[in-house]
Amino acid sequence: MTALFPPALPSLYFGSPHLSNEELEKSLNIWPRPVACLAIALVCLLPFGSRAASDAARIERAVDSAIRPLMAKYDVPGMAVAVTVDGRAHFFNYGVASREQATPVSAHTLFELGSISKTFTATLACYAQALGKLSLDEHPGAYLPALKGSAVDKASLLDLGAYAAGGLPLQFPDEVTDDKRMLAFFRHWQAEAEPGTRRRYSNPSIGLLGHVTALALQTDFGDALEHRLFPALGLKQSHVRVPDKAMANYAWGYDRANQPVRVSPGVFDAEAYGVKSTAADMIRFVQANIEPRRLDGPVRRAVEGTHTGYFDTGAMVQGLGWEQFPYPVSLERLLAGNAEHMIRSANPARKLNPPSAPPPGTLFDKTGSTRGFGAYVAFVPGKKIGIVMLANKNYPIPARVKAAHAILQQLSPSTN
Numbered sequence: 001m002t003a004l005f006p007p008a009l010p011s012l013y014f015g016s017p018h019l020s021n022e023e024l025e026k027s028l029n030i031w032p033r034p035v036a037c038l039a040i041a042l043v044c045l046l047p048f049g050s051r052a053a054s055d056a057a058r059i060e061r062a063v064d065s066a067i068r069p070l071m072a073k074y075d076v077p078g079m080a081v082a083v084t085v086d087g088r089a090h091f092f093n094y095g096v097a098s099r100e101q102a103t104p105v106s107a108h109t110l111f112e113l114g115s116i117s118k119t120f121t122a123t124l125a126c127y128a129q130a131l132g133k134l135s136l137d138e139h140p141g142a143y144l145p146a147l148k149g150s151a152v153d154k155a156s157l158l159d160l161g162a163y164a165a166g167g168l169p170l171q172f173p174d175e176v177t178d179d180k181r182m183l184a185f186f187r188h189w190q191a192e193a194e195p196g197t198r199r200r201y202s203n204p205s206i207g208l209l210g211h212v213t214a215l216a217l218q219t220d221f222g223d224a225l226e227h228r229l230f231p232a233l234g235l236k237q238s239h240v241r242v243p244d245k246a247m248a249n250y251a252w253g254y255d256r257a258n259q260p261v262r263v264s265p266g267v268f269d270a271e272a273y274g275v276k277s278t279a280a281d282m283i284r285f286v287q288a289n290i291e292p293r294r295l296d297g298p299v300r301r302a303v304e305g306t307h308t309g310y311f312d313t314g315a316m317v318q319g320l321g322w323e324q325f326p327y328p329v330s331l332e333r334l335l336a337g338n339a340e341h342m343i344r345s346a347n348p349a350r351k352l353n354p355p356s357a358p359p360p361g362t363l364f365d366k367t368g369s370t371r372g373f374g375a376y377v378a379f380v381p382g383k384k385i386g387i388v389m390l391a392n393k394n395y396p397i398p399a400r401v402k403a404a405h406a407i408l409q410q411l412s413p414s415t416n
Contacts (some may be wrong), residue, residue, distance in 0.1 A: 055085070056090060058410065059083060059085065059090050059411065060090075060092065062406070062410035062411070063081055063090075063092045065406075067079060067081055067094060068094070070403050071391075074393065075258070076395055077097075077098075077254055078094060078095035078096045078097050078109070079105065080093050080094075080106070080109055080388075080390045081093075081279065081387070081389050082107065082279040082283035083283075083385070084283050084286055084290070084379075084386045085384065085411050086384050087287065087291070089280075091107040091279060091283075093106055093109075097109045097249075097250075097392060098251065098260070099252075099254070099258075108237060108278050108280055109251050109278060110237070110242060110250040110251060110276045110278055111278070111279075111373055111375060111391070111392060112253060112275075112276050112372070113276065113368045113373075114367075116366050117275035118271075118272060118366065118368075119306065119322060119366055120229065120275055121206055121213070121272070122206070122306045122320035122321030123229060123302050123305075124210065124213050124225060124228075124229050125157065125209055125210070125320065126302040126303075126304075126306055126320065127229060127298055129302075129305065130298035131217075133216045133217055134157070134212070134213060134216040136158040137156055138157055139153050139157070140152060140155070140157065140160065140186075141153040143212045143215045144211070144215060146183050147186055147187065150186060150187050150189070151189055151190055151191045152166075152186045152191075154195055155195040155196075158320075160208050160209040161209045161320045162199065162319070163199050163202050163205050164195060164196050164198065164199050164200075164310075164318075166191030166193050166194060166195045167200050168200060168205040169200075170343070171203055172204055172266075172267055172268075173185065176267055177266075178267065179267070181267075185204070186204075192346065193346070197348070197349065198346045198347065198348060198349055199313050199318055200345070201342065203273065204268065206271065206272060207272045208268070210270070210271030211271060222241060225238075226241075229299075232299040233299060235281045236281065237249075237277060237280060238281045239276050240274050249278070250262075251373075252372070253371065253394070254393045255371055255394075263371065263372075273370060278390075282390070286379045286386040286387075287386070288303055289307070289381070290381045291381070306320045306321050307322065308355045308357060308358070309324050309356035310352055311352065312349065312352060313337075313348070313349050315333070315339070315347075316336075321366065323365055324358060324362050325337055325363045327361045327363040327380050329363050331402065331405050334363075334365070334401050335398055335402075337365075338401050359382075361382050362380065363379070363380045364380075364381075367397050367400065367401075370394065373392055374393060374395050374397075374400060375388075375389060375391065376389045376400040376404055378404050378408065380408070383412045385408060385412050387404050387407055387408060
């Protein structure tokens, strides 16, 4: 258990907290005065230490009871789970990062985040806007002249980030393998609906937002994350391109045949699904989202910008990167907001005008998957609780949601 953001009091485990004041005074009289003063101070902290130990044990029971059966049912090789409660992070590591090498999972094991990467893309876009380099109300052609006059140019950058550009598909067609073909795809694409009227989850949609953001910042997208956004957030173990020195910590994912795999490169891979990170970094990112006021200037405004709700789909409110639910939220509603049809199909969306600032009771979440990895992140700023679940197998999303929901209920018992 490690305090990350902000620091918390240490836990103390020694002696008995049940001495009377008279007994305590007598026992301390045999010590030199400085030692006695220190002992008194430490004993005064004992109730806090005892409470912290009790809370840690309760959290561990909640995580174990949800994660161990899940791993057994879906044959998940390894998981790193982190939870945060009132600014204190707790880490729970299970299984192996590599079956072949029997490498144990730790809080510093790198996992592929899949589509949770989109939350960083959204944050970077809001960061560029905070710097005055980009406006989410603009259209892609303002930054990418090749798209001027195309159907996709009718959508705003905000529409692209919220998957409301008019029906962009979940994935690029197989023939889109480079930037030239990417531009041709967007120039010839025809919308199925007016921008802002439907939400259709789409890698090309938010990928184009990320691509345009990098152009506005006059840099490569991966460089923008690795050299600007991640350092601003205090993330030291997050990568688009895993460096040689970190490869030993990079877990192997496992496909349906239990063969070791890692993510393949593709157009807009970095923008849509390409970040690799650790439980230690991701819980810090969650803590930054819970308390963005602790961040500096533009990056604070960037994080806060991703919390605005823009489209109500009925099942949930879509923001930039994060999806939003009223909290406390029933398991049924959380499952509905993360259901297969929300990923695979177009869904009617009502544009919120003005955009909605999240009420204090809001749960933010995001799922992420690659061929060999499955992840889930959720947090409730009003309760100062959050969870990160990283696994090196792509197991079903409903199982992730159920496990996280059960754990979050234990982190905030008053919401049961």
